[in-house]
Amino acid sequence: DQQVKQNSPSLSVQEGRISILNCDYTNSMFDYFLWYKKYPAEGPTFLISISSIKDKNEDGRFTVFLNKSAKHLSLHIVPSQPGDSAVYFCAATTNFGNEKLTFGTGTRLTIIP
Amino acid sequence: DTAVSQTPKYLVTQMGNDKSIKCEQNLGHDTMYWYKQDSKKFLKIMFSYNNKELIINETVPNRFSPKSPDKAHLNLHINSLELGDSAVYFCASSQGWGRGNNNEQFFGPGTRLTVL
Numbered sequence: 699d700q701q702v703k704q705n706s707p708s709l710s711v712q713e714g715r716i717s718i719l720n721c722d723y724t725n726s727m728f729d730y731f732l733w734y735k736k737y738p739a740e741g742p743t744f745l746i747s748i749s750s751i752k753d754k755n756e757d758g759r760f761t762v763f764l765n766k767s768a769k770h771l772s773l774h775i776v777p778s779q780p781g782d783s784a785v786y787f788c789a790a791t792t793n794f795g796n797e798k799l800t801f802g803t804g805t806r807l808t809i810i811p
Numbered sequence: 812d813t814a815v816s817q818t819p820k821y822l823v824t825q826m827g828n829d830k831s832i833k834c835e836q837n838l839g840h841d842t843m844y845w846y847k848q849d850s851k852k853f854l855k856i857m858f859s860y861n862n863k864e865l866i867i868n869e870t871v872p873n874r875f876s877p878k879s880p881d882k883a884h885l886n887l888h889i890n891s892l893e894l895g896d897s898a899v900y901f902c903a904s905s906q907g908w909g910r911g912n913n914n915e916q917f918f919g920p921g922t923r924l925t926v927l
Contacts, residue, residue: 700853732915740921
């Protein structure tokens, strides 16, 4: 039972444009969401998070939007840079902390120079 | 100054063997985790230890046994390896655990296990 879904396995975006990565979840108990970024041969690294009491969180070029009624979140990267090329994982948890993260299968983002 | 390290990075072994993967974190964190990323790229938690105490044990065959000699180490022992155990195994750590803590997880680089 895949509770966190990233339906786009890959995405290509021109450098300087906006990258939008999407994530859907089915478990209504999830109340904290995270995005991780992963380069080849490395472990995932934390990027940005959002709790269910908010609908938006910004950190520099990265913004995460949460639509609880649709059980959907998205990560916006603007402007996209070549170094953003990586696999992005959406994750969710039922606690405010990061205990027992449930991950999506990832979206491979390629930024085209 | 690696935060979370795993050894070995690659492990190729025959079915039926017993192997271990070591994990160490130098962040002073209290909680450590083991994740498995299978061929379909699902990243699933297997175990979590907080202050050397097992707090999460997902439905994992008992051939897998985590061992935490101290807070900085969480090793994964796998007995009687099977073909389906082939995957990338990630260790992670976080400062604390549970509601109210900002418990960002830091991941190691992964260990690619191939069972022949």
